[in-house]
Amino acid sequence: MKLVSLSDSKGQIRVEFAGCNMKCPYCVHIHQPKKEWSVEDILEYAGKSTTEDVYLGGAEPTLQKDLMPLIEGLNDLGKKTILKSNGMKPDVLEAALPYVHGFVLEIKAPKDDIEGIMELTGMSEKRTRKYSDLLDKSLKIAKKRWLRIWIRVIPEYVNTETISHILPDLEGASEVMLYQFMSNPDFDLPFMGHNEATPSWREMKDLGKTVLTKVPQVRLVGERGKMVLSK
Numbered sequence: 001m002k003l004v005s006l007s008d009s010k011g012q013i014r015v016e017f018a019g020c021n022m023k024c025p026y027c028v029h030i031h032q033p034k035k036e037w038s039v040e041d042i043l044e045y046a047g048k049s050t051t052e053d054v055y056l057g058g059a060e061p062t063l064q065k066d067l068m069p070l071i072e073g074l075n076d077l078g079k080k081t082i083l084k085s086n087g088m089k090p091d092v093l094e095a096a097l098p099y100v101h102g103f104v105l106e107i108k109a110p111k112d113d114i115e116g117i118m119e120l121t122g123m124s125e126k127r128t129r130k131y132s133d134l135l136d137k138s139l140k141i142a143k144k145r146w147l148r149i150w151i152r153v154i155p156e157y158v159n160t161e162t163i164s165h166i167l168p169d170l171e172g173a174s175e176v177m178l179y180q181f182m183s184n185p186d187f188d189l190p191f192m193g194h195n196e197a198t199p200s201w202r203e204m205k206d207l208g209k210t211v212l213t214k215v216p217q218v219r220l221v222g223e224r225g226k227m228v229l230s231k
């Protein structure tokens with residue numbers, strides 16, 4: 001399996017995978033150096049730890065061909081696994097469903113904004129239209145477990161006007177995380193001329209209040225740290 005990192009801290013084992021089927025122009029993860037780890041090595045690492053929670057993230061974990069043996073092995077070890085995905089592989093989420101505690105899925109923009117999603121993901125129009133259907137399927141599957149939907153707030157695509165087109169897809173999620181773009185320059189490359197945290201924290205809070213009408217909890221993450229809004 002191709003990994004960028006494997007760590008165990010702050011109550012979570014984090015397995016960060018390399019490689020993605022999107023080419024988002026602001027993504028740092030797809031450029032990070034990778035190293036080969038076997039499923040057995042990762043399971044041995046996890047098995048030696050008393051940490052129960054495991055996060056499978058990075059770029060796109062569902063592309064790893066040995067993902068299922070890893071997920072099943074973690075389940076056998078009694079770990080609580082959260083699987084992150086961009087939603088392009090609903091078949092993998094379906095297979096993982098019996099063995100994971102929950103999912104983290106990203107929504108990039110309103111699904112009717114085909115042009116916007118193309119700019120955000122570097123995908124062709126044909127692939128973007130396919131992605132919309134795949135994301136729908138993935139959301140349906142992921143809502144059967146604990147689900148965090150995370151939205152990278154890039155103001156040209158996600159703002160107080162366009163958020164109403166995303167709201168219907170949020171219903172049924174456990175929480176939504178709104179991430180202020182460029183709030184951590186280590187995570188984002190400059191995009192659309194943005195090279196510092198944007199939009200304003202005030203707009204983040206307004207978006208958070210709107211999203212809270214659809215889900216029990218909203219997390220705001222940005223240059224001001226973290227804020228949790230609950231019903």
Ligand code: SF4
Binds near residue numbers: 020021024029059060
């Ligand atoms: S979907 Fe996520 S991991 Fe993949 S290229 Fe885009 S930002 Fe990076």
